[in-house]
Amino acid sequence: MAALTSGSARTMLSFTQGAAWAAIGLVLFLLYLPLVPPALFSVGLAEPGAGAATLHAYITMWANPILVSAMQTTGEIAAIVGVATPALALLAALAVRELRVPRLVMLLVLLPLFVPGVSMGLASAFFFRMLGIAPSLPTVALVQILWALPFATLVILTVMSTFDQVYLEAAYMTGANRLRAFVDIELPLIRRGIIGAALFSLILSFNETIRTSLVQGPLNTVQTYVWSTYKQIGLSETIYALMTLLILLTLALIACILIFSRPTRLS
Amino acid sequence: MSHAIQQAQTRQRRFDAMRSSLGVATRYSLLVLPIAFLIFFLVFPLLLTFAISFWRRTGFTIKPAFTLHSYIDFFSGVRLFVFERSLLVAAEATVISLLIAYPIAYFLAFRASASRVRLVLSLFTVPFLINYIIRTFAWTYLLDRAGPANGFLQWLGLVRHPLSWLLYSDFSVFVGLVSAYMPFMVFPLWLSLSGLDRRLIEASWMLGARPARTFIGVILPLSLPGVFAATIFGFVGCFGESAVPTILGGVGYQLIGNTITSTMDVLDYPLAAAMSSVVVLAMLVFLTAWFLAFDLRSFLGKILEWQH
Numbered sequence: 001m002a003a004l005t006s007g008s009a010r011t012m013l014s015f016t017q018g019a020a021w022a023a024i025g026l027v028l029f030l031l032y033l034p035l036v037p038p039a040l041f042s043v044g045l046a047e048p049g050a051g052a053a054t055l056h057a058y059i060t061m062w063a064n065p066i067l068v069s070a071m072q073t074t075g076e077i078a079a080i081v082g083v084a085t086p087a088l089a090l091l092a093a094l095a096v097r098e099l100r101v102p103r104l105v106m107l108l109v110l111l112p113l114f115v116p117g118v119s120m121g122l123a124s125a126f127f128f129r130m131l132g133i134a135p136s137l138p139t140v141a142l143v144q145i146l147w148a149l150p151f152a153t154l155v156i157l158t159v160m161s162t163f164d165q166v167y168l169e170a171a172y173m174t175g176a177n178r179l180r181a182f183v184d185i186e187l188p189l190i191r192r193g194i195i196g197a198a199l200f201s202l203i204l205s206f207n208e209t210i211r212t213s214l215v216q217g218p219l220n221t222v223q224t225y226v227w228s229t230y231k232q233i234g235l236s237e238t239i240y241a242l243m244t245l246l247i248l249l250t251l252a253l254i255a256c257i258l259i260f261s262r263p264t265r266l267s
Numbered sequence: 268m269s270h271a272i273q274q275a276q277t278r279q280r281r282f283d284a285m286r287s288s289l290g291v292a293t294r295y296s297l298l299v300l301p302i303a304f305l306i307f308f309l310v311f312p313l314l315l316t317f318a319i320s321f322w323r324r325t326g327f328t329i330k331p332a333f334t335l336h337s338y339i340d341f342f343s344g345v346r347l348f349v350f351e352r353s354l355l356v357a358a359e360a361t362v363i364s365l366l367i368a369y370p371i372a373y374f375l376a377f378r379a380s381a382s383r384v385r386l387v388l389s390l391f392t393v394p395f396l397i398n399y400i401i402r403t404f405a406w407t408y409l410l411d412r413a414g415p416a417n418g419f420l421q422w423l424g425l426v427r428h429p430l431s432w433l434l435y436s437d438f439s440v441f442v443g444l445v446s447a448y449m450p451f452m453v454f455p456l457w458l459s460l461s462g463l464d465r466r467l468i469e470a471s472w473m474l475g476a477r478p479a480r481t482f483i484g485v486i487l488p489l490s491l492p493g494v495f496a497a498t499i500f501g502f503v504g505c506f507g508e509s510a511v512p513t514i515l516g517g518v519g520y521q522l523i524g525n526t527i528t529s530t531m532d533v534l535d536y537p538l539a540a541a542m543s544s545v546v547v548l549a550m551l552v553f554l555t556a557w558f559l560a561f562d563l564r565s566f567l568g569k570i571l572e573w574q575h
Binding site for chain 2: 031032037038091094105112118119123203204206208247
């Protein structure tokens with residue numbers, strides 16, 4: 001009898017487990033579903049009764065000079081953001097640890113996460129105008145660095161928290177100064193955090209539209225090109241092809257994060 | 268001879284002291300750099316926006332002044348309706364997101380193995396990282412009268428004719444907002460739930476509490492820091508959202524976010540600044556309340572704790 005009850009209880013439990021996994025699966029399905037239509041539209045497959053798939057849009061886009069220069073701008077901005085953000089985030093993470101007011105520093109670092117895109121873009125636009133700085137590569141990059149900083153800092157802090165500070169003590173005792181101990185001992189051990197932060201920053205840069213669109217001036221990134229074309233003309237196969245490329249690029253970078261973020265052991 | 272050695276030693280000490288104070292100065296200036304960066308490029312511009320909201324608009328230019336004109340303009344007539352609708356839509360979207368994200372975070376924190384938790388959390392990261400504007404565009408196809416959602420409902424036999432309220436409606440705006448902000452809300456919820464001391468749950472069980480009572484009396488209150496963080500992120504994001512109502516709301520669907528951008532387009536900067544400041548002030552009120560009510564460590568604990 002007892003065995004029977006526990007058996008049926010186990011069935012109940014595995015049933016609720018299964019139902020929960022099914023529900024999570026459904027939510028994930030609905031979240032991933034929107035990634036499919038752009039790819040279908042870009043090869044002309046989404047309309048009912050469409051003919052064979054064509055890569056026409058992927059070929060003709062290179063003949064559009066505005067688009068090619070937008071791609072170049074996107075790459076240049078991403079390069080700045082991908083280098084500057086992890087460096088700044090590393091300092092921010094150290095500031096959270098070393099300064100006497102970790103909560104305040106943390107709150108300030110997390111602030112960009114909570115400021116809506118429109119408000120952040122608008123504030124930056126006013127700020128640059130007041131300083132008399134025309135919209136340019138650095139101004140766009142700056143806004144994106146602000147946006148990526150909380151994420152990059154959280155990534156580095158997470159990896160730092162796995163680092164045992166006893167190793168630093170050991171370095172001090174053998175005569176190393178702070179800088180040397182940090183560079184020789186801690187930095188190699190949190191390297192994957194810094195790489196992760198850089199990849200995260202690249203992803204956020206490639207996927208930023210609203211903040212960028214308010215400070216872009218005459219510059220265009222691929223994202224703002226998609227957004228302004230949508231608002232002025234509407235969507236086309238070329239636009240869907242660009243979306244597909246951005247999705248694929250992001251997925252590739254995420255794969256890189258998964259590869260690089262495997263824990264390294266001190267041996 | 269000994270005098271010379273003493274002199275040399277003093278010199279050496281002075282040199283060491285100078286070098287170490289120089290080191291300390293460099294160290295602090297490096298640590299303060301990100302803080303200065305954020306204050307100069309984020310806090311100051313937000314304050315500037317707040318100041319501009321009181322300026323006067325004269326034709327195509329703006330002049331420093333102190334007038335409440337923009338706020339009066341904002342809180343009267345049609346724009347008051349936009350404000351109220353934005354509040355309501357953001358609140359509803361946040362509640363819907365919490366109702367989806369909390370059970371998922373709960374299940375991951377208490378009922379799933381570590382390897383599966385990592386897998387599911389990374390699966391939630393991917394859609395968050397992919398530009399939500401691209402994902403929002405896709406919904407216009409998926410929810411269209413002739414789109415897959417309606418096709419599926421008809422195939423199931425649930426509806427005979429395609430539903431027209433799936434797209435360009437409050438419903439589609441909710442779909443857009445929830446799918447844009449919900450994935451990220453899982454993280455603070457999971458952080459606070461997984462950091463919870465299990466012994467408290469066992470104690471509650473041993474004292475004879477039913478699971479529902481344990482949840483309401485122990486688990487829910489202790490996960491509030493995460494709930495609050497997720498709520499602020501979701502609510503402020505939805506409240507200031509500009510792309511989703513533009514794409515999924517249909518013609519003339521106005522929330523504060525896209526009203527700000529359209530106000531910018533007609534060059535009424537003080538009004539845009541006023542509306543933006545209202546959103547930012549709402550965020551600051553929530554954030555301050557959160558900061559005062561909870562210790563950040565209660566949900567960022569794993570990250571913020573060091574063995575000193």
